[in-house]
Amino acid sequence: AQSVTQPDIHITVSEGASLELRCNYSYGATPYLFWYVQSPGQGLQLLLKYFSGDTLVQGIKGFEAEFKRSQSSFNLRKPSVHWSDAAEYFCAVGKYSGGGADGLTFGKGTHLIIQP
Amino acid sequence: EADIYQTPRYLVIGTGKKITLECSQTMGHDKMYWYQQDPGMELHLIHYSYGVNSTEKGDLSSESTVSRIRTEHFPLTLESARPSHTSQYLCASSEWDGGFNEQFFGPGTRLTVL
Numbered sequence: 001a002q003s004v005t006q007p008d009i010h011i012t013v014s015e016g017a018s019l020e021l022r023c024n025y026s027y028g029a030t031p032y033l034f035w036y037v038q039s040p041g042q043g044l045q046l047l048l049k050y051f052s053g054d055t056l057v058q059g060i061k062g063f064e065a066e067f068k069r070s071q072s073s074f075n076l077r078k079p080s081v082h083w084s085d086a087a088e089y090f091c092a093v094g095k096y097s098g099g100g101a102d103g104l105t106f107g108k109g110t111h112l113i114i115q116p
Numbered sequence: 117e118a119d120i121y122q123t124p125r126y127l128v129i130g131t132g133k134k135i136t137l138e139c140s141q142t143m144g145h146d147k148m149y150w151y152q153q154d155p156g157m158e159l160h161l162i163h164y165s166y167g168v169n170s171t172e173k174g175d176l177s178s179e180s181t182v183s184r185i186r187t188e189h190f191p192l193t194l195e196s197a198r199p200s201h202t203s204q205y206l207c208a209s210s211e212w213d214g215g216f217n218e219q220f221f222g223p224g225t226r227l228t229v230l
Contacts, residue, residue, distance in 0.1 A: 004158075032216045043120075043206060043221035044159075051216065090159070094216040095175075101216045103149055103161035103174060 002027040002093050006107035013081050014115045021076040021110050023091030032094030033074040034104065035065055039087045047089075050074060061085070086114045119143075122207050122222035129197055130230050137192045137225045139207030146212040148190040149219065152176060153204045165190060166212060197229045 003026045013019050025031055032051055036044040048059025055067040065076045074091060088111050092104040120141040129135055141148065146167040151159040151174075161174030165184040179201070180194050190209075194201055204226045208219040 009156075036221075041223070043223045044208075044219075045221070046218050049216075049218065095161075101214065102172075103151075103164055104159075104219065105175070106151075106158040106160075108156070108158045 002031075002095060002105050004091050004093050004105055004107035006089075006091055006110050008110045009108070010111045010113065012113040012115055015083055016080050019076075019078045019081045019085070019112070021089050021091075021112070023074045023076065023107060024072050025074060025091070025093045026072065027093055029096075031074075032101075033065075033067060034092040034094070035059065035063070035074075035076050036090045036092060036106075037061075037087045038090065038109075044090065047076070081112075081114055083114045083116070086112055088112070120207060120209055120220050120222040122205075122225050124225060125223060126226050126228075128228045128230065131196075131198055133197050135194050135197055135227070137205055137207075137227070139190045139192070139222060140188050141190075141207075141209040141220070141222075142188065143209060143220065144187065145209035145220075146187065147210045147217075148184065149208040149210075150174070150180075150182060150190070150192050151206045151208065152178065153206060153224075155204075159206060163192065197227075199229045202227060202229050 005024045034049045035047040050067045091107045123138045150163040153159045160176035162178040163182040206224045207222040210219045211217040
């Protein structure tokens with residue numbers, strides 16, 4: 001069965017500093033990978049996704065992520081964070097069953113705190 | 117504006133009550149999902165649907181049930197709520213073409229069972 005590990009429960013970054021959130025996955029085939037952001041009291045918003053092709057993917061709000069098959073990783077990065085980036089970030093891998101694409105398996109999330 | 121809605125946003129209810137959490141989307145998506153999220157934890161898929169009259173159980177066993185009578189509507193029901201059902205429930209929808217498409221999430225319903 002597939003799984004997603006986000007090793008950092010909390011990360012604190014100063015405003016304007018760079019950010020990297022780690023994600024490792026376990027999946028037998030080529031993975032479909034996603035990063036979502038959840039602001040307090042809100043639903044999840046898709047930041048970016050990787051299906052195939054270029055291993056460096058660009059997303060919304062200035063985020064990017066790099067797929068590294070050899071390390072089973074899909075880390076999220078941003079060169080300069082803003083106070084509005086404070087939120088919960090979830091990495092997810094798409095799940096296939098016999099009937100086709102079913103749902104997503106999520107990591108436990110990383111809580112991002114931005115210091116002024 | 118195309119969107120996905122969940123009502124109520126917050127619900128506090130006593131043990132043994134029957135509750136229905138509503139989820140509606142205006143995007144014409146065939147596929148819909150329910151996820152359960154405990155505080156500080158990951159989301160777990162509990163139900164999904166490929167379209168009208170289709171319902172499937174997800175990865176996490178749940179005592180809740182779902183129905184899909186209309187494309188835009190995917191309600192979740194608990195016949196007898198218990199404190200162990202206290203959690204956040206997130207509804208999502210996506211296009212369905214056999215592959216993976218972006219899932220659009222509603223704002224969630226935070227359920228507390230006393």
